[in-house]
Each structure stands twice: as C-alpha cells, then as structure tokens.
Amino acid sequence: MLGDETIRDRLWRIASRQRGYFTAAQALAAGYSYQAQHFHAQRGNWHRVARGIYRFREYRDLPGSNTDHLVRWALWSGDRAVVSHTTALTVHDLGIANPTEIHLTVPPGFRKKDPAVVLHRTDLPHSDIEQHEGFRVTTPARAIAECAASLVDQDVLDSAVSEALERGLLSRRRLLRAAQDLGNRAELGVERALNSEAT
Incomplete structure (x- = not known):
C-alpha cells in the first residue's frame, strides 16, 4: 500500500504541473504498468481524455480555467x-x-x-x-x-x-x-x- 501511495504521489506531482493531466508514458515512468493504468481508468480514478492521455478524477471537482x-x-x-x-x-x-x-x-x-x-x-x-x-x-x-x-x-x-x-x-x-x-x-x-x- 505504501508503495502504491508513493507511486501515486510521484504521478500527482507531475500532473499537478499540468492541471491534472498526464500521459500514459508519464504514468509508466512513475511506476504504473499499462495493466494498472487500464485498471485506474476502468475504476474511474483516472478520466481518459484521449488515447494515451488521462486526468486525475479529482480535477473535475476543482475550479478550472478556460485554458x-x-x-x-x-x-x-x-x-x-x-x-x-x-x-x-x-x-x-x-x-x-x-x-x-x-x-x-x-x-x-x-x-x-x-x-x-x-x-x-x-x-x-x-x-x-x-x-x-x-x-x-x-x-x-x-x-x-x-x-x-x-x-x-x-x-x-x-x-x-x-x-x-x-x-x-x-x-x-x-x-x-x-x-x-x-x-x-x-x-x-x-x-x-x-x-x-x-x-
């Protein structure tokens, strides 16, 4: 569990500089296998924006910008x-x-x-x-x-x-x-x- 949290924290740091968005390659570099990525997308933890691009679910509830x-x-x-x-x-x-x-x-x-x-x-x-x-x-x-x-x-x-x-x-x-x-x-x-x- 601690390992999962560390991996998530690593990806969150990347995504937080990109308004919650991240790529499959960035998730892989952070420690998420493609199988794990599919799991998080299926569970709704990540919103699939386009092929190979995701956004953390939490960002949908945060105030956004028109850019x-x-x-x-x-x-x-x-x-x-x-x-x-x-x-x-x-x-x-x-x-x-x-x-x-x-x-x-x-x-x-x-x-x-x-x-x-x-x-x-x-x-x-x-x-x-x-x-x-x-x-x-x-x-x-x-x-x-x-x-x-x-x-x-x-x-x-x-x-x-x-x-x-x-x-x-x-x-x-x-x-x-x-x-x-x-x-x-x-x-x-x-x-x-x-x-x-x-x-």
Whole structure:
C-alpha cells in the first residue's frame, strides 16, 4: 500500500504541473504498468481524455480555467506544440477573438493530425514563446502578428492591438517589429490596427 501511495504521489506531482493531466508514458515512468493504468481508468480514478492521455478524477471537482484543455493538446503533441494565432489571443485575453478551432504552431517535421486543431508549421524563436502552466503560448506581439499574417478579421486585430497597448503589454515599435518579421500581410494588418487606434 505504501508503495502504491508513493507511486501515486510521484504521478500527482507531475500532473499537478499540468492541471491534472498526464500521459500514459508519464504514468509508466512513475511506476504504473499499462495493466494498472487500464485498471485506474476502468475504476474511474483516472478520466481518459484521449488515447494515451488521462486526468486525475479529482480535477473535475476543482475550479478550472478556460485554458485547461490546452494542456491536453500540449501533451498530445509531445510538448512540441505552441498555442498560437487567435487561440493565443484568447489566452492573453486580448480583444474579441473567439476561435472555434484550436490553433497550434508545430515544427515543420511534426506529423500528427487531429480535426480539432489547426496546425501551423514553423520553427518559433524562443523569444516569441511564453510558458504557461502546462503549455506554451506565443507572446502577445507574435500572436497579433500571426493573426495579421493569417488575414483574420480586421475587427479582431484592431481590438487585440488596442487592448495590448492600453494594458502596456507591448509598444507600437515592438508590435511593428513583430509584424515585419512575418512579412507584408502581417505588417499591413498591424499598421491598419495602429492607425485605427490613433484615430
């Protein structure tokens, strides 16, 4: 019994940094055989979220966040995905973006697919990534520039830029530099948003 408690404590420590989520590989490393994992899922101790991804039952009774589900996608990707584009705007609580799909940026060689996510393939510089609890997300400047490059509605862009400047999250210069890094479409969209803010 003591051994089981030690194993559970070990897995709980991992899961607590991931809002209660964990992978089958993490459970195996903590000491749970695949047979034991099946048992805990069958008993309802663990909630099976997706293939190879679980969540401790207790987390269903704890207050959650509207970004909890993004941890699941970070685990799905093997921690290679970064939340980006309009999904990143919602994480940063910028503007009126309300995406129906989850946008993730992954390295060019990433092969997994899922109909619930939109994948963007590029190598992100470390300076454009922030760590949140259990997942990574593009910075506010990068998220805005990504949205501009993707030609999101100008209203979404305008509202995100307005709030980012108002809250002091970034300067006009920093925002323009981020847009220039992503090309002409991004630069044009951000300039329009900045001009709208100035009027």
